Amino acid sequence: MVRDQEQECCRARRRSRTLAGMGLTVVVLMVGISTIFTGTVAAQEAAAPVLKIDTGDTAWVLMSTALVLAMILPGLALFYGGLVRSKNILGTIMQSIVVLCLVSLLWIIAGYSLAFGPDKGGLIGGLEWVGLSGVGSDPHPVYGPTIPHQVFMLFQLMFAAITPALITGAVAERMKFTALLIFAGLWSLLIYVPVAHWVWGGGWLGKMGALDFAGGAVVHISSGVSALVCAIVLGKRKGYGSDYMAPHNLPFTLLGTGLLWFGWFGFNAGSALGANGLAASTFLATHAAAATGAVVWMAVEWKHRGKPTVLGIASGAVAGLATVTPASGFIGPFSAIIIGGFAGILCYFAVVWKGRMGYDDSLDVVGIHGVGGVFGILATGLFASKAINAAGADGLFFGNAGLLGIQAVMVVAVALFSLIGTWLILKVVQLAVGLRVSPEDESTGLDLSQHNERAYS
Amino acid sequence: MKRSIRIMTTMLPVLACAILVGTEGGYAQEAGVSAPVMSAPLSQEAVPAVAPAQPKIDTGDTTWLLVSTAMVLAMTAPGLALFYAGMVRSKNALGTIMQSFIILCLISLQWVLWGYSLAFGPDKGHLIGGLEWLGLSGVGLEPNADYAATVPHQAFMIFQMMFAVIAPALMTGAFAERMKFSSFLVFTLLWATFIYDPLAHWVWAVGGWIRNLGALDFAGGTVVHISSGAAALACAIVMKKRLGYGKEHMAPHNLPMTVLGASLLWFGWFGFNAGSAVASGALATSAFVVTNTAAATAALAWMMVEWIYRGTPTVLGAASGAVAGLVAITPASGFVGPMASIAIGLGAGILCYGAVLWKARLGYDDALDVVGIHGVGGIWGALATGLFASKAINAAGADGLFYGNPGLLGTQALAVLISVVFVFIGTGVLLKLVDGVMGLRVSEEQERMGLDLSQHEERAYS
Numbered sequence: 001m002v003r004d005q006e007q008e009c010c011r012a013r014r015r016s017r018t019l020a021g022m023g024l025t026v027v028v029l030m031v032g033i034s035t036i037f038t039g040t041v042a043a044q045e046a047a048a049p050v051l052k053i054d055t056g057d058t059a060w061v062l063m064s065t066a067l068v069l070a071m072i073l074p075g076l077a078l079f080y081g082g083l084v085r086s087k088n089i090l091g092t093i094m095q096s097i098v099v100l101c102l103v104s105l106l107w108i109i110a111g112y113s114l115a116f117g118p119d120k121g122g123l124i125g126g127l128e129w130v131g132l133s134g135v136g137s138d139p140h141p142v143y144g145p146t147i148p149h150q151v152f153m154l155f156q157l158m159f160a161a162i163t164p165a166l167i168t169g170a171v172a173e174r175m176k177f178t179a180l181l182i183f184a185g186l187w188s189l190l191i192y193v194p195v196a197h198w199v200w201g202g203g204w205l206g207k208m209g210a211l212d213f214a215g216g217a218v219v220h221i222s223s224g225v226s227a228l229v230c231a232i233v234l235g236k237r238k239g240y241g242s243d244y245m246a247p248h249n250l251p252f253t254l255l256g257t258g259l260l261w262f263g264w265f266g267f268n269a270g271s272a273l274g275a276n277g278l279a280a281s282t283f284l285a286t287h288a289a290a291a292t293g294a295v296v297w298m299a300v301e302w303k304h305r306g307k308p309t310v311l312g313i314a315s316g317a318v319a320g321l322a323t324v325t326p327a328s329g330f331i332g333p334f335s336a337i338i339i340g341g342f343a344g345i346l347c348y349f350a351v352v353w354k355g356r357m358g359y360d361d362s363l364d365v366v367g368i369h370g371v372g373g374v375f376g377i378l379a380t381g382l383f384a385s386k387a388i389n390a391a392g393a394d395g396l397f398f399g400n401a402g403l404l405g406i407q408a409v410m411v412v413a414v415a416l417f418s419l420i421g422t423w424l425i426l427k428v429v430q431l432a433v434g435l436r437v438s439p440e441d442e443s444t445g446l447d448l449s450q451h452n453e454r455a456y457s
Numbered sequence: 458m459k460r461s462i463r464i465m466t467t468m469l470p471v472l473a474c475a476i477l478v479g480t481e482g483g484y485a486q487e488a489g490v491s492a493p494v495m496s497a498p499l500s501q502e503a504v505p506a507v508a509p510a511q512p513k514i515d516t517g518d519t520t521w522l523l524v525s526t527a528m529v530l531a532m533t534a535p536g537l538a539l540f541y542a543g544m545v546r547s548k549n550a551l552g553t554i555m556q557s558f559i560i561l562c563l564i565s566l567q568w569v570l571w572g573y574s575l576a577f578g579p580d581k582g583h584l585i586g587g588l589e590w591l592g593l594s595g596v597g598l599e600p601n602a603d604y605a606a607t608v609p610h611q612a613f614m615i616f617q618m619m620f621a622v623i624a625p626a627l628m629t630g631a632f633a634e635r636m637k638f639s640s641f642l643v644f645t646l647l648w649a650t651f652i653y654d655p656l657a658h659w660v661w662a663v664g665g666w667i668r669n670l671g672a673l674d675f676a677g678g679t680v681v682h683i684s685s686g687a688a689a690l691a692c693a694i695v696m697k698k699r700l701g702y703g704k705e706h707m708a709p710h711n712l713p714m715t716v717l718g719a720s721l722l723w724f725g726w727f728g729f730n731a732g733s734a735v736a737s738g739a740l741a742t743s744a745f746v747v748t749n750t751a752a753a754t755a756a757l758a759w760m761m762v763e764w765i766y767r768g769t770p771t772v773l774g775a776a777s778g779a780v781a782g783l784v785a786i787t788p789a790s791g792f793v794g795p796m797a798s799i800a801i802g803l804g805a806g807i808l809c810y811g812a813v814l815w816k817a818r819l820g821y822d823d824a825l826d827v828v829g830i831h832g833v834g835g836i837w838g839a840l841a842t843g844l845f846a847s848k849a850i851n852a853a854g855a856d857g858l859f860y861g862n863p864g865l866l867g868t869q870a871l872a873v874l875i876s877v878v879f880v881f882i883g884t885g886v887l888l889k890l891v892d893g894v895m896g897l898r899v900s901e902e903q904e905r906m907g908l909d910l911s912q913h914e915e916r917a918y919s
Contacts, residue, residue: 053738053739054517055515055516055517055518055520055521055607055736055737055738056516056517056520056737057517058517058521058737058738058741058742059517059518059520059521059524059737060520062521062727062731062737062741062742062745063521063524065727065745066528066724066727066728069723069724069727069749070720070721070724073716073719073720073723073724074716074717074720074721077716077720078713078717081713089713090712090713090716090772093713093716093772094770094772094775097716097756097772097775097776097779098756098757098760098775100753101752101753101754101756101757101775101779102753102757104749104750104752104753104754105750105753105754105757105799108746108750108795108799131795131796132795132796137738137739137740137742137743147742148738148739148742148743150742150743150745150746151742151745153746154742154745154746154749157749177770249713252713255717275517275520450769450770451769451770451771451772452767452768452769452771453712453771453772453773454708454712455711455712455713456710456711456712457706457708457709457710
């Protein structure tokens with residue numbers, strides 16, 4: 001009944017039909033593959049070396065996986081959904097939903113193998129783990145020796161899903177749904193997967209000694225830089241700078257912020273891959289940086305604009321969280337406070353300066369995740385300490401200047417790769433289906449034009 | 458109004474009696490309860506030498522089960538409450554939320570007082586649990602090896618409580634926007650006692666006859682989803698249509714709220730399914746992986762089918778698809794691998810979408826599609842378990858048709874049939890009973906006014 005109302009008029013029917021048809025074929029093919037692999041997984045499980053599963057560690061990483069899911073749905077979906085105009089909220093939420101679903105499938109089928117499978121020349125993982133064959137319940141010696149290998153795979157799946165979802169803030173209110181679907185799939189396989197391999201999967205950046213505890217480069221720099229490219233290639237929203245475009249529901253945004261903060265404990269402290277001292281120290285650093293980032297952003301805004309805003313304190317918290325991410329497992333609480341403080345200042349001014357630069361990064365992905373991510377990776381080179389994590393390295397302030405250089409190389413490499421790769425993918429998608437909705441559809445809003453639904457009635 | 462207060466007051470003494478009976482009966486029974494449950498801390502030093510298999514509490518397993526319990530709570534309130542509330546008209550938002558919320562409170566008590574004992578207590582004739590565990594007497598902090606050998610028995614009890622809570626809460630979607638609050642309370646209590654508790658016993662309890670048949674239901678496909686789906690059908694038929702159904706505009710009043718609810722359902726479902734391993738380790742992990750995969754696949758499948766069939770992919774469709782996938786994977790989650798879960802999710806997205814479409818032709822008003830999603834999804838999941846289950850994933854399970862054992866599919870089908878018939882008829886009888894005593898529906902004026910004002914004298918938005 002609910003679905004039956006006011007949904008009969010439909011445009012773009014023919015094109016979406018063919019696209020949907022293509023999508024369906026892909027899904028059907030996957031199921032075909034499925035039956036073949038179920039057998040293989042089982043066969044491989046018995047062969048792997050036996051490491052001991054710890055129930056506490058497994059419980060914590062399972063919980064963390066669920067927490068990172070909550071960052072995407074409903075966290076990010078509502079954070080972004082509240083910031084757009086009411087005619088675009090469903091379209092915005094839908095982008096997070098569909099990215100999560102699509103990447104979940106791609107990751108299991110091929111993404112995980114390419115990112116974390118046996119290393120090929122430092123650049124990419126092999127195809128040995130395609131369809132999760134060989135990824136069973138026995139622990140992997142590197143990827144969490146006390147948890148089932150599949151837990152690590154799933155935890156990483158959530159990271160792979162949130163990264164393209166973050167980018168959607170830059171294309172908000174104007175990207176065609178079909179274009180987004182194709183872009184997200186390509187981006188996940190062609191940008192996220194290689195970067196994750198370089199840093200975490202035994203690739204060249206990781207071997208060089210670059211430190212990224214929970215995804216400052218892999219998640220935040222890659223999504224921030226790609227967001228910049230998207231904002232430039234897509235162009236401004238209709239009426240940007242002249243029309244009133246205030247957030248339509250800030251309490252939604254705050255609810256989203258709360259869930260992001262909540263989920264970030266899983267994101268960062270879960271990256272310890274166990275319930276242990278490192279997880280506790282990471283948890284503390286995460287919280288300290290978020291609180292400091294929020295308070296400092298508020299203070300700077302108060303001084304600079306005259307009023308402390310609720311959106312400001314929420315953005316400050318997210319900036320603090322994004323910035324401390326790569327450092328969280330290598331630093332103590334006081335370093336986290338300093339990092340959070342700088343995050344509040346730097347990201348605030350990045351967002352203010354955006355207005356002068358002229359690109360329409362609608363929901364400030366560049367200012368918060370890009371700038372925060374870059375600063376966080378460099379700050380790791382300053383504040384990291386072996387006293388906190390013996391498996392890490394000392395940073396500049398602990399007598400090792402070399403780490404800062406390595407971190408800088410990582411920033412440049414990941415930023416350049418994301419920049420060029422995203423631009424190429426966007427051009428391909430533009431040629432294939434076009435990137436933007438028509439001007440009339442944009443005026444109508446994504447909810448009605450792309451999904452034939454109204455958020456509120 | 459006055460009448461409902463009177464009914465509530467008559468119910469109070471019944472509850473009080475149950476507490477008394479529970480505690481007294483319990484103490485008398487202590488000696489008879491199986492040893493691991495009641496072995497007091499005093500005797501513990503002596504015990505290991507005598508009984509080497511003494512269950513020991515594992516902190517990791519207990520942590521996971523406790524967290525899972527909280528996650529399943531989040532599925533009912535706020536998850537399901539908001540999922541449903543966003544789909545009704547704004548004048549019924551509070552009434553809809555209230556139903557989930559009060560079920561959480563009501564069944565929490567019912568479960569502690571007598572529900573757990575009826576469902577999981579010592580078996581009587583393979584049909585029902587005994588009264589030995591009334592008021593949780595005998596359900597202590599020592600593990601019960603029959604159900605979960607490494608966690609306190611009470612942790613297992615409270616995890617199961619959240620299942621008993623969500624099953625009737627799911628059903629409320631079928632009679633949304635028109636049921637009288639007092640009748641709803643009485644009906645829920647009766648349904649939990651006479652439908653849910655016996656069914657849970659049959660399927661999950663030691664000695665339950667469907668369990669003895671060898672039917673597999675890892676996390677509640679039959680007990681929770683088929684039961685709530687079949688009951689929802691009975692409710693929709695007995696309660697009849699909403700005023701203006703088919704003529705008036707009844708679009709969801711707040712879809713972002715529905716998405717918020719669906720997201721929290723997805724989040725909580727990890728506790729529901731992976732928590733059902735009642736331990737933290739390989740089986741919980743495997744259940745977690747297939748849960749996420751099936752949800753994602755079903756959401757995409759529903760979206761694609763809708764895109765082809767109607768021309769636009771909708772947000773409500775994606776959210777419904779995800780829930781359908783979660784429902785379908787529930788019974789299979791502990792027995793299948795990730796690739797099988799893609800097939801199960803795909804089937805769920807397509808079948809449930811079709812079921813929701815066909816509903817309109819059948820003419821009953823299952824307001825929020827409980828039958829189409831939970832009933833059909835649950836049945837598909839139970840049958841799919843008979844197809845895809847594999848002992849390589851869970852040695853305690855069985856092989857399905859695709860692994861060379863066609864017998865399991867028959868057993869699953871039999872379990873489905875029995876559950877549907879039992880629940881459908883039982884729910885119909887209970888509804889007629891409550892209807893005869895106090896009436897089921899609000900008056901026409903009250904329905905027009907909305908449940909918020911007529912039942913609770915509150916407005917959701919002002």
